[in-house]
Amino acid sequence: MTAAVPDRHHQGMRELLRHPVFPGLLISALGDGMSMVAVAWLAVQIAPDAQVGSWTGLAVAAYALPATLGAAVLSRFLRGLRAARLVAVDATLRAATLGAIAFLAVTGTLNPLAYVLLLAVSSLLHAWGSAGAYTLVAELLPDERRVAGNALLSTVTQAAVVVGPALAGAVAGLVGPGWVIGADAASFAVLAVAAWTVPARRAHQAPPPKESTTGAWQTIRERPRLLGLLLVTMAFFFLYGPVEVALPVHVAADLHGSAGLLGLYWTVFGVGATVGSLCAGLLARWSPAVVVAGIIVGWGAALVPLGLSDAVWPGMLGLAAGGLIYGPYTAISTSLFQRGAPPEALSRVLAARSALTIPATSLGTLLGGPLVAWLGGQLTLLVSGLLTVLLGAGVAVAVRRRSVVRSVVATDVARPR
Numbered sequence: 001m002t003a004a005v006p007d008r009h010h011q012g013m014r015e016l017l018r019h020p021v022f023p024g025l026l027i028s029a030l031g032d033g034m035s036m037v038a039v040a041w042l043a044v045q046i047a048p049d050a051q052v053g054s055w056t057g058l059a060v061a062a063y064a065l066p067a068t069l070g071a072a073v074l075s076r077f078l079r080g081l082r083a084a085r086l087v088a089v090d091a092t093l094r095a096a097t098l099g100a101i102a103f104l105a106v107t108g109t110l111n112p113l114a115y116v117l118l119l120a121v122s123s124l125l126h127a128w129g130s131a132g133a134y135t136l137v138a139e140l141l142p143d144e145r146r147v148a149g150n151a152l153l154s155t156v157t158q159a160a161v162v163v164g165p166a167l168a169g170a171v172a173g174l175v176g177p178g179w180v181i182g183a184d185a186a187s188f189a190v191l192a193v194a195a196w197t198v199p200a201r202r203a204h205q206a207p208p209p210k211e212s213t214t215g216a217w218q219t220i221r222e223r224p225r226l227l228g229l230l231l232v233t234m235a236f237f238f239l240y241g242p243v244e245v246a247l248p249v250h251v252a253a254d255l256h257g258s259a260g261l262l263g264l265y266w267t268v269f270g271v272g273a274t275v276g277s278l279c280a281g282l283l284a285r286w287s288p289a290v291v292v293a294g295i296i297v298g299w300g301a302a303l304v305p306l307g308l309s310d311a312v313w314p315g316m317l318g319l320a321a322g323g324l325i326y327g328p329y330t331a332i333s334t335s336l337f338q339r340g341a342p343p344e345a346l347s348r349v350l351a352a353r354s355a356l357t358i359p360a361t362s363l364g365t366l367l368g369g370p371l372v373a374w375l376g377g378q379l380t381l382l383v384s385g386l387l388t389v390l391l392g393a394g395v396a397v398a399v400r401r402r403s404v405v406r407s408v409v410a411t412d413v414a415r416p417r
Contacts, residue, residue, distance in 0.1 A: 019140065021084055024194030025133060028091060029156045031187025033164020033270070034171075035098075037263045038180035039063050039119065040248040041172055042105060047112050055112045057245045057369025062119035064126065065362035071127040071355030078128050083136035083347065088195035090129025091188045097122035098185035105178025127358060131350035138338045138346055150331035150338075155277035157330075159270065169263025177259070216352035219341060226340045229292070230353060232395055233333055234360040236296050239388045241364015242371055242380050243303065250377030254310065261312070268316045269323040276327015283328055288336055291328070293396040298325035300388025307382020 047055035104110035137149035302322025305314040
């Protein structure tokens, strides 16, 4: 029985690796890994000195927040598309808008307002692109292999964080962050080409399931476990949001570091997250609710060294441990949605999930701007970590209480009358 879990894990990964979109997903993930440094660092460079925190928060938020608007407003146009086509339209828009940012940055004509607006347009279809990638897993793999497929996608993302930020830090230091964003645009162009060609290559696939008349939000509300997981994930990501503002400001202002040092911080996080993602299948024997609570507590605790010490190494070790703990979260939480949502509504449910969890991070990032201006980068990191630990502890208590109630009910039902 124990050996069967790793075997299914490997089979699911092999099936996804053979799909023609996968190389494009890998390349675009590397581009996005580079943007983790470039988006914030370019904002730091072009913003007025007195408004660095605010513009950095706006820029990082704009790279994700409009996904909610796209998920809601564009649903009638996109909900019937197959998974690969959803990936394609998102990648095409990102390639075009990020390319425009890169051109303006390199020519020295980019201002903060134009930067934020272009980033906002680039993220408009991101909820659908993310939903398409994970719907692709559900289309290709049976339920018992989906954690493995999800783990592979999240592993690719986290592995790109290992290489991307370090590469971005080096390139930004040599030629500027505008060129890094240009590379990100090129990576999405590669993904767009790969995804647009999938229908021709895979014309033998069965037609998409008959469309459900039930809306995505109603589908989630009718399933209390999915709704609870969604709310917890939103809170978790919201509390993470300020980290994306606080860390670059902490590196630049408190540590007097460079883009290379910021890239190194994200790289050690990526190393831990990659290992954690690869191990997601090994957690299948545990209760998903317990795993979710443990991950949230662990990530919050991992931020504490950054918030308590000005030394570089404690913070890096904390981020590495945090990445290892966080790594399985996306694979496990996504598999719960894939399992709980009806196939005909899956892409819309996943888009709705992304439409809420992505802006939850972005709202936290927006809060991070004034919070960093008030508390400073280091103290903001500490506050984020401690509040996240409290959230995880609350989830653990709720899980324990639900288990006790279930046990009492089961005992009462089984008692002879």
